[in-house]
Amino acid sequence: MEEKAKIVLDGKTYEFPVETGTENEKAIDISKFRAQTSYVMLDNGFGNTGACKSAITFLDGEKGILRYRGIPIEQIAEKSTFVETAYLLINGQLPTDAQLASFASSFTEHAALLPDMLNFFKAYPKDGHPMGLLSSMVCSLSGYHPELLKPDLSEEEIQLMAAKLLSKVRTITAYTYKKSIGEDFVPPRDDLKYISNFLHMMFSTKDKEYDRHDAVVNALEALLILHADHEQNCSTSTVRLIGSSWANLFASVSGGVSALWGPLHGGANQKVVEMLEEIQAAGGDIHKFIEKAKDPDDNYRLMGFGHRVYKNFDPRATIIKKRCHDLFETLGIQDPLLDIAVKLEAAVLKDDYFSERRLYPNVDFYSGLIYKAIGIPTKMFPVLFAIGRMPGWIAHWKEMKADPRSRIGRPRQIYVGLNERDYVPRDQR
Ligand code: ACO
Numbered sequence: 001m002e003e004k005a006k007i008v009l010d011g012k013t014y015e016f017p018v019e020t021g022t023e024n025e026k027a028i029d030i031s032k033f034r035a036q037t038s039y040v041m042l043d044n045g046f047g048n049t050g051a052c053k054s055a056i057t058f059l060d061g062e063k064g065i066l067r068y069r070g071i072p073i074e075q076i077a078e079k080s081t082f083v084e085t086a087y088l089l090i091n092g093q094l095p096t097d098a099q100l101a102s103f104a105s106s107f108t109e110h111a112a113l114l115p116d117m118l119n120f121f122k123a124y125p126k127d128g129h130p131m132g133l134l135s136s137m138v139c140s141l142s143g144y145h146p147e148l149l150k151p152d153l154s155e156e157e158i159q160l161m162a163a164k165l166l167s168k169v170r171t172i173t174a175y176t177y178k179k180s181i182g183e184d185f186v187p188p189r190d191d192l193k194y195i196s197n198f199l200h201m202m203f204s205t206k207d208k209e210y211d212r213h214d215a216v217v218n219a220l221e222a223l224l225i226l227h228a229d230h231e232q233n234c235s236t237s238t239v240r241l242i243g244s245s246w247a248n249l250f251a252s253v254s255g256g257v258s259a260l261w262g263p264l265h266g267g268a269n270q271k272v273v274e275m276l277e278e279i280q281a282a283g284g285d286i287h288k289f290i291e292k293a294k295d296p297d298d299n300y301r302l303m304g305f306g307h308r309v310y311k312n313f314d315p316r317a318t319i320i321k322k323r324c325h326d327l328f329e330t331l332g333i334q335d336p337l338l339d340i341a342v343k344l345e346a347a348v349l350k351d352d353y354f355s356e357r358r359l360y361p362n363v364d365f366y367s368g369l370i371y372k373a374i375g376i377p378t379k380m381f382p383v384l385f386a387i388g389r390m391p392g393w394i395a396h397w398k399e400m401k402a403d404p405r406s407r408i409g410r411p412r413q414i415y416v417g418l419n420e421r422d423y424v425p426r427d428q429r
Helices: 033-037 073-079 082-091 097-109 115-123 130-144 155-180 194-203 214-227 234-243 249-261 268-281 286-294 315-331 336-350 352-356 364-374 378-402
Strands: 004-009 012-020 026-028 057-060 065-068
Touching (some): 065 082, 073 214, 073 315, 082 155, 082 214, 097 155, 115 130, 115 155, 130 155, 214 315, 214 364, 268 336, 315 336, 315 364
Antiparallel strands (some): 004 012, 012 026
């Protein structure tokens, strides 16, 4: 028998269908709720609201499970590449050799920026936050491709936009960095793979080629894979919401970059390192900072701890922590911030305040230390997150466009303002 949920309002019983996902996740379908009852559901922060059905990523926050298109993140991080992962997320299946070669070559084709776009770097302040420039430049790609702005794109056109986005974000990021340190731009090389090409544009100079260490390439590859998708998080929901109005992919992803920028989301990796530096500057006393985070009268939070969905551990954090230690060991890096991070994590895990609230290290806790070891400046950490999250944003936008049930996103509210009153002319106020 079909399962139904019953809700009693004003003495009347209403029935709503129950939906079950492929991993047995349950939901009450309330899409007709307001039409039938005239009530709305109030759900601050959407913690209980399923906004769509999606076949891209499965995560179980209680069990610490994360899978892209069914494949566990642990296997993908160990065996795959970022480009292959992007193909998997966007197209639903692992590519054949030929599909992967063609996908990767489209990145080489679209890596360069049009000469006009270089003017953005001239106009943007040298010390301006790179997320602002990234968001603007991603949106402005729409200005250079008016033929791709129509709502009914073909599959080939979506693939073309995906290739442009995935490829150009690297170039935009590297050029932003070069501008910030006053060095000449280093153009992409056709013979280099995705990550190596990015490192080349970031760290080679016109006189000296960057000496790429495999450990650095591998660590960055893993980080981008781990960030590639995370179902309906703040930035991905933003991309879907913008796209639900049939706004183009460039505009939608640009909104995703802006949403990711915030310190409670993708900006947290920058804030983690700043926090560790602050602890170091204050003499390394982690307990002072832990107490501050626990003080109910203080808004201060330990950055890199807690997650809306993961309540036991973040599987990405487990992988990243190991990669971080491996990288430091391979490169012989001694960073006192790593010692502080290890101590802080250990103290937090023993503290009742954090265990009662089920706050554990999240993906951002160790990722910043890896970026720092690679030589990426702190301000650019969220940009690296944005490069990593690009395949997820594209996959969700594409899925939403293809779903016949998609409607424009338009939440309701409970109005708590003043009741009707008359306008008072200015001379009588
Ligand atoms: N430090 C101290 N206390 C915390 C922290 C933290 N990092 N995170 C949550 N809490 C406390 C809150 O103060 C609250 O306490 P209370 O019940 O006594 O009022 C309780 O834990 C629940 O917190 P909420 O804000 O309701 O949890 P929510 O699910 O809304 O927020 C979030 C999740 C934003 C990740 C939060 O844990 C946080 O701010 N963490 C720090 C920032 C961070 O690391 N963000 C990256 C997230 S991962 C990502 O986006 C890739």
